Amino acid sequence: MTERNNNESLPGYEKIKSILNESPDLNCRKIEAGQVGIHIIFMKNLIKPEILNEYVIKYIEELSVEYLHYTYLMKNIPIEEIKVNLEEQEVISSLLKGFAYIYFLDEKKAFMVNCANPIERSIEKAETESLVYGPKISFTESLTSNVKIIRQNLNDYNLCTDEIKIGERAQKQVRIVYIKDIANDDTLQTLKERIKQLKTDNISDSSVLAQCLEDNHYSFFPQFILTELPDRFIYSIINGRIGVFIDGSPVGIIGPANFFSFFESTEDIYLRWSLSTFIRFIRFFAIVGSIFLTAIYVAAMTYHFELIPSKLLFIIGQSRSHVPFPPLLEALLLELLIELLREAGARLPSKVGQTMGIVGGIVIGQATVEAGLTSNILIIIVAFSALGASSAPIYEMGTAVRIARFPIIILAGVWGLNGIIFGICILMVHLLKLTSLNKPYLAPLYPLRMKDLQYFLIRLPHHFYMRRPLVNRPKDSIRLKERLRNITDLDEF
């Protein structure tokens, strides 16, 4: 251990006190043993008193006088993490993290020991992304425990957790998690550069960080997957993606993401292939329906009565006969009502929220139809599209769909089916233009990679997955070296 002669830069108690604005939490325990004076300075609320009492103060008091000097104590104090070679800035920031500062008055030397007592919530079940099957554990607000969860489940020595510090004022630790011999170097480099370029005073959550790192800040669509499920995180990392944690956020960021990855849930892997494929198709149809169905209703009601078969037209006509609004207004009214219900349900305490949902959904829905403000066909359609938007396994995609619906409804109201097709074209071009960490957003579809479609569009039995998806450009693409089962002839075993 090389030691610098940095006595001048080491602050004493008075100096620290003035830097920390006379904080009442700042305590100084003065120990005098023989000729030697030692100051133990710490923040009262941030440390664990047991550690400080047991392993620092008691240890020092039990030592005989000849050992009471900097070199011996620094080498032998029974605490796992100590800091030496200190600078003033570091002393202050470490104090605020829960370190105790041990200062030798005569020698004018000091070191710090870790007595931190971080507030941690216990690891609980995932709430926003719920799985029927599979592990239920979710990330917590503590970065250490998140990394611990990942390490525990992915025991690979090539798993890297690189540390970057961001935030000018409130510095936070960011960890970039990837597997060294799988993750693509260019992507990693881009991500690291973008994080380093962030010069903001505070990043409050990982969702904020994700938005700061995006390629296109104006897009409706999320360009990173945000997840609170460790198994999803690990699945993505093993497939060559890169994960990011930030201190204090229970949500991990995964990138590069593509459009289709927002429709896969880890549950698809746990369930049998047939059901998973079926469910995946249902999700796609639900999302497409959710975006376009109300718009199609508006277009057909405003411009294209010819489209509707006469029997159906009769039913719709009957239910719309008392509606005083044009279809566009009617649809917007109901869509806004549904969004309002959802928002109110999310904001209210959970016990009241349920009641509100019932009151809003049933009473208001029934009443608007009976009052003749909307047709009940539209209620069915709007309810369907609200359901469809929530079928996306990633919450952010659901919100993107909810928002994307409105411009298309307005286009449909203005220009009918032509307007909807314009909407489709804009959406198409937008998705084609989007990139996530410089990787194309519509990836397995365009640029077309047939072999990757089995990952993103459908789900096959597991022995088909011999290679990792190539869209993430993994360095090592082989997953299975041999087929799980060789193909045998009849009557062979």
Add this chain to the structure above:
Amino acid sequence: MKSNIRFVNAFMAFYIIHTSQIGMGILGVPRIVYLESKKDAWISILLSGLFVSLITWLMISILKKNEGGTLFEIHEHIFGRLIGSIFNFLIVIYFIAVHYSITISYVELSLTWGYEGVYEWVWVLALLILTIYAVSGGFRVVTGVCFLSFLLTIWLLFVVYRPLQTINLTRILPIMTTTPSEIMKGVVKSSYTMLGFETLFFIFPFIKEKNKLQLFSQIAVWFTTILVLITTVVSILFFSAKELEKNVWPVVSMISTVHFSFIERFEFVAVPLWILVIFPNLCITLYISSMGIKQIFHIKQKYGIWLISIIPFICSFLITKRVDNNYFFDQIGKIGFFLWFIYPIFLYGITIIKSKINTRSRRR
């Protein structure tokens, strides 16, 4: 200089060429060819397809001989900067005209089926904004538009099952009742539909595996020919002679016989969907013409897009009547025929002579 070009796979050439061929033309081609070569219209189409296939082969050999630039670069290379630029300028004007012809013919169609009374410039402006948005994403996005619009619209082919149920085989028999000259006239008339393969001249530098390009462009050209052939044959079988001669868009009329249990009149879906079919055409023509502007005047392509887009918008106030449009399409078809069916043959000759002169001068 070319390090910043984004490459696409060779099989994307299939989508680019095919989607730029299929567009507004296919909706009217059965009538237009039928007017010239009557029952043997399908022979004209086949001959035209054969011709296109040959020209495609010729084009690729020209491009390979000229070390794979675009046609604009080849012109400058062969004729020098000044004359080459004049040639390029003519080609740019041609593409702008094609762009406008596609736009206005779609607008005409859309005004006929469900949007009577909307001003032409509204649709033209909307389509232009869409196209500018797409083209400003660069070649990768234009290719993506071709690919996705192909996927989203190719299923329209299956709606021919319905007219197939009411066809009359005697309408096409006997074969060869028209004179060869009439059939050749039909070939010329079909050019407006078959054109689009000339994009090959301009996408060449963007293709990754250049030796596979021949295969995919031939597949594209023949796929288009077969599609046009199917629509022509089915419309001849479906319509009586007089009906076909009077129907400007026989294919749309054919689609109107299709109905599902949840959609009564399918053509009202098909006509808006046709925006997706013409969208690649618009993107490609705008892209190519802006590329030409960049080559000639050395201004950035993103400004070129905006400059060019003004022209169709102004035209949308002037050329809007059916008669004018018809004349306009006819002229573009003719110019296109000479430009892309005949001119490549000359260009091929010039290239060969030029390369021979070059090799001789090198030997000395």
